[in-house]
Amino acid sequence: MKFVHVADMHLDCAFNFLSNKLDLGDIRRLDQRNAFNKMINYVKENDIKYLFISGDLYEQKSIRESTIEYINNLFKQIPATKIFVTPGNHDPMIKESFYKIYDWAENVKIFGSNVEKVEEDEFIIYGYGFDDYIMNNPKIDEIILDNTSKINILITHSSLDGNKEQNVYNPITTKELKQIGFDYVALGHIHKLNLESSDQVIVYPGSMCSMGFDELEKHGMIVGEITKDADGKVDRKLEFIPLDTKEFVRLDCSVDEMNTLEDLAQNINQMDYDRNKYYEIILVGGRHFEINKYKLYKLIENDSIVKIKDSTKIGIDIEELEKEMSLRGLFVKRIKKKMENGEIEEELFEKALEYGLDSLLS
Ligand SMILES: [Mn+2]
Numbered sequence: 001m002k003f004v005h006v007a008d009m010h011l012d013c014a015f016n017f018l019s020n021k022l023d024l025g026d027i028r029r030l031d032q033r034n035a036f037n038k039m040i041n042y043v044k045e046n047d048i049k050y051l052f053i054s055g056d057l058y059e060q061k062s063i064r065e066s067t068i069e070y071i072n073n074l075f076k077q078i079p080a081t082k083i084f085v086t087p088g089n090h091d092p093m094i095k096e097s098f099y100k101i102y103d104w105a106e107n108v109k110i111f112g113s114n115v116e117k118v119e120e121d122e123f124i125i126y127g128y129g130f131d132d133y134i135m136n137n138p139k140i141d142e143i144i145l146d147n148t149s150k151i152n153i154l155i156t157h158s159s160l161d162g163n164k165e166q167n168v169y170n171p172i173t174t175k176e177l178k179q180i181g182f183d184y185v186a187l188g189h190i191h192k193l194n195l196e197s198s199d200q201v202i203v204y205p206g207s208m209c210s211m212g213f214d215e216l217e218k219h220g221m222i223v224g225e226i227t228k229d230a231d232g233k234v235d236r237k238l239e240f241i242p243l244d245t246k247e248f249v250r251l252d253c254s255v256d257e258m259n260t261l262e263d264l265a266q267n268i269n270q271m272d273y274d275r276n277k278y279y280e281i282i283l284v285g286g287r288h289f290e291i292n293k294y295k296l297y298k299l300i301e302n303d304s305i306v307k308i309k310d311s312t313k314i315g316i317d318i319e320e321l322e323k324e325m326s327l328r329g330l331f332v333k334r335i336k337k338k339m340e341n342g343e344i345e346e347e348l349f350e351k352a353l354e355y356g357l358d359s360l361l362s
Contacts, residue, residue, distance in 0.1 A: 001122050001151060004043055005222040007054035007188025008207035009036060010090060011071065012063045018212045024278075024306055032209045033070065035243040039208070039221050040074040042241070043081055048223070051081050054188030054205075055088025055129060055157025060097065068098045075105040084118070086111045087129035088157030088188055089169050094132060111155070115139045123151035123226075126182075130157060134168035145181055151228050152181065157188040160202065177202055183234050184226055191215050193240055195222065200236045209244040213280045213307060219244040247277045255312050256285035261292065265299030273304045280307040286315025290354055314350045316357060328360050 011032050015025035043051055058067065075083055085099070085108060093099045099110045109118065111127040113135070118125045126143055138158065145152050154177070159166035161173050169189060177185055178201075185202040192215070193206035205222040207215060220243035227235045251271065258264050268281055279302075283291065291310050300308075321332045332353065339349040 001050065001120075001227070002046075002048050002223075002225045003050040003052060004039065004048050005052040005054065005186045005203065005205050005224060006039060006208055007157070007186075007205050008056040008088070008191055009053075009058065009209070010056055010207065010211060011036065011058040012067050013059050013211065014062050015212075018306070028209065031244065031246060033067075034245070035209050035220070036071070037074060038243050040078060042221075042223070043078050046223075047080075049081055051078070051083045052153075052155050052186040053083065053085045054155055054186050055086050056090040056188055056207075057085060057088075058091050058098075060091050060094070063091075063098065065098070065102075068102055072102070072105055072108075075108055079105075079107055081107060082120075083108045084111070084125060084127055084155050085109065085129070086127045086155045086157055086188070087131070089130050089133055089135070092130035092132050113139075115142055119150075122228075123153055123183075125153045125155060127155040130170065135170045136168055138170045138172050140172055140176060140180065143180055148181065148232065149228070149230075151183045151226050151234070153184045153186065154180075154182045155186045159189050160187060160204075174202060183228065184224070184236070193217075193219075195238060195240055200238050203238065205240070210246070210248045213248050213250055213278075216248050216250065218242040218247065245276060248280070249274075249277045250280045250282055252282050252284050254285035255283055255287050255291070256315065259288055261289060261295060261299070264291070265296060268296075268305065268308075269299075269301050273302055275304060277304060278307075279305045280309060281305055282309045283312050285312055287312040287354075288315045290351075314353055316353060318353070321357075328357060331356050331360060 009032060012029060015028050018024050018028065087093045087099055093112060111129045113128055113131040115126055115128045124147060128139055156170060158170040158172050162171050187202060187204050190204045191207035191211060194204045203222060207219055208221065210219045220241050223239045223241055225237045253268060255264055273279060291312065293308055293310065296308060318332055321329055335349060335352050338344045339346060
């Protein structure tokens with residue numbers, strides 16, 4: 001059987017956190033639609049009969065009905081494909097969910113929070129999803145495979161082998177899944193593709209489109225083909241196909257040798273950029289001037305730079321300065337004392353050093 005496995009599209013995500021630029025959210029929402037459209041076209045052109053959507057298809061909190069309509073119209077374009085959706089923690093099947101109130105295309109099967117089984121000629125699909133923003137007690141221990149001559153598949157949205165913090169997101173373990181004996185587990189929730197590292201049984205396709213600078217590298221879908229012979233031997237061919245045309249990249253920029261904001265802006269503007277990527281510039285090293293990000297953004301000429309993070313430290317050897325018998329030395333000693341007495345906080349101490357030394361130097 002051939003299938004496409006996707007997860008974590010997060011359609012209509014607000015993207016507030018993405019960038020200091022106001023319009024990037026709109027652009028990314030369009031990118032998400034385009035990626036989704038590409039995936040549907042792939043299914044159509046390659047005559048894929050099964051589509052697994054392992055949760056977080058959209059953002060419950062900001063989804064618009066027009067976007068649901070967009071999704072559903074695309075689903076209607078592939079009537080010969082059976083579509084299986086297991087709601088996740090961002091699109092749970094709560095009372096007012098579109099999963100409940102919308103009239104979805106006939107080829108769409110949306111799973112509730114109880115495990116359901118769908119049997120086809122070659123395989124059996126087990127699926128369940130979120131009916132609230134959290135789900136503590138996964139129901140997979142109820143699953144006993146009753147026909148292992150067929151290919152057994154689980155679709156769900158889950159934090160696999162997660163830490164305590166992740167325990168509220170349908171926590172299941174690799175051990176449990178292996179014990180049950182699934183031939184393929186189509187997961188969603190973790191936004192990073194895990195195809196390379198696994199034995200290709202338990203798979204996260206990653207988010208279809210990157211959600212920002214904590215999701216670097218390529219994003220897309222899994223195209224798979226699984227066969228099982230009469231002896232029960234399983235053969236898996238899984239391929240990752242990128243769908244997101246943009247890539248998020250982080251670049252370090254050292255301010256060690258720079259003395260003014262203009263120096264910094266020039267350096268940033270002269271770096272090499274690829275138009276198909278979004279950049280976060282991380283400022284590192286020791287600074288000798290005040291980095292005012294508001295002013296800096298105004299000096300940046302490149303549209304690909306959408307975020308700047310200041311991770312610099314003050315570029316002054318305070319211990320050396322303290323020893324100096326000069327006005328600067330005295331100044332450093334005084335404000336250092338203020339910090340040690342708790343009169344000023346460390347951040348303010350650094351600012352005071354910057355401004356103070358700056359004015360004493362000029
Ligand atoms: Mn997600």
